[in-house]
Amino acid sequence: MNFFKYLEEKRYFLILFIIMMLFITLMMIVSTNREQLVSNILYTNLGCTFLASIYIVIGYFYHNSFYKQLNELIKSDEKEILEAAPKPQNYEQELHMQLLKKVHSNYMDDIEKLHNEKKEHQDFIMSWIHEVKLPITASLMLMKNSSGKTVDFLVDKFEDELHKIENYVEQALYYSRIDSFSKDYFITEISLNQVIRKSIKKHSKLFINKRINFTIW
Numbered sequence: 001m002n003f004f005k006y007l008e009e010k011r012y013f014l015i016l017f018i019i020m021m022l023f024i025t026l027m028m029i030v031s032t033n034r035e036q037l038v039s040n041i042l043y044t045n046l047g048c049t050f051l052a053s054i055y056i057v058i059g060y061f062y063h064n065s066f067y068k069q070l071n072e073l074i075k076s077d078e079k080e081i082l083e084a085a086p087k088p089q090n091y092e093q094e095l096h097m098q099l100l101k102k103v104h105s106n107y108m109d110d111i112e113k114l115h116n117e118k119k120e121h122q123d124f125i126m127s128w129i130h131e132v133k134l135p136i137t138a139s140l141m142l143m144k145n146s147s148g149k150t151v152d153f154l155v156d157k158f159e160d161e162l163h164k165i166e167n168y169v170e171q172a173l174y175y176s177r178i179d180s181f182s183k184d185y186f187i188t189e190i191s192l193n194q195v196i197r198k199s200i201k202k203h204s205k206l207f208i209n210k211r212i213n214f215t216i217w
């Protein structure tokens with residue numbers, strides 16, 4: 001931070017100082033002896049200007065160390081920025097640091113959430129791959145051991161395995177749409193009887209093989 005930039009930040013103080021000096025000068029013009037008027041005004045303005053200059057210069061060197069450390073931190077490759085940040089010099093800087101820490105904390109929470117979601121997704125994919133391999137392996141075994149079996153028997157078994165694969169694919173499709181649930185699904189009232197009948201029809205072959213009977217009212 002250069003000195004002129006610091007003066008720009010102190011512009012309101014400088015404006016106040018000029019107004020105060022004009023007020024003091026006006027009071028001296030009204031109340032001071034005319035013979036010593038010029039010298040009194042000159043000495044008063046020079047003295048106040050000198051004190052204000054000392055205040056500005058000391059303040060610049062005091063705050064410049066903080067800004068210098070910030071600039072060095074920005075240009076560095078430091079990863080733990082908040083830990084390496086210089087100590088706040090006033091209440092405003094302390095509030096800024098607290099705000100940065102809060103933003104950083106929220107950012108880390110989001111990163112952790114994304115990491116957990118990614119891990120959950122990977123676990124699901126690995127589990128899904130192992131599950132979908134079972135009907136595929138069963139189909140391959142049927143093909144290898146198809147000798148001596150009727151076509152109807154093989155077709156029936158292949159349909160069962162394909163049905164399992166279809167269910168796994170639908171499961172993966174639903175899982176992939178979890179994040180956009182509100183866009184992909186429309187919640188409304190439906191007939192429960194209709195849903196039950198549709199489900200029974202879809203799994204009718206399994207129910208027949210297992211000799212499961214239903215009575216729907």
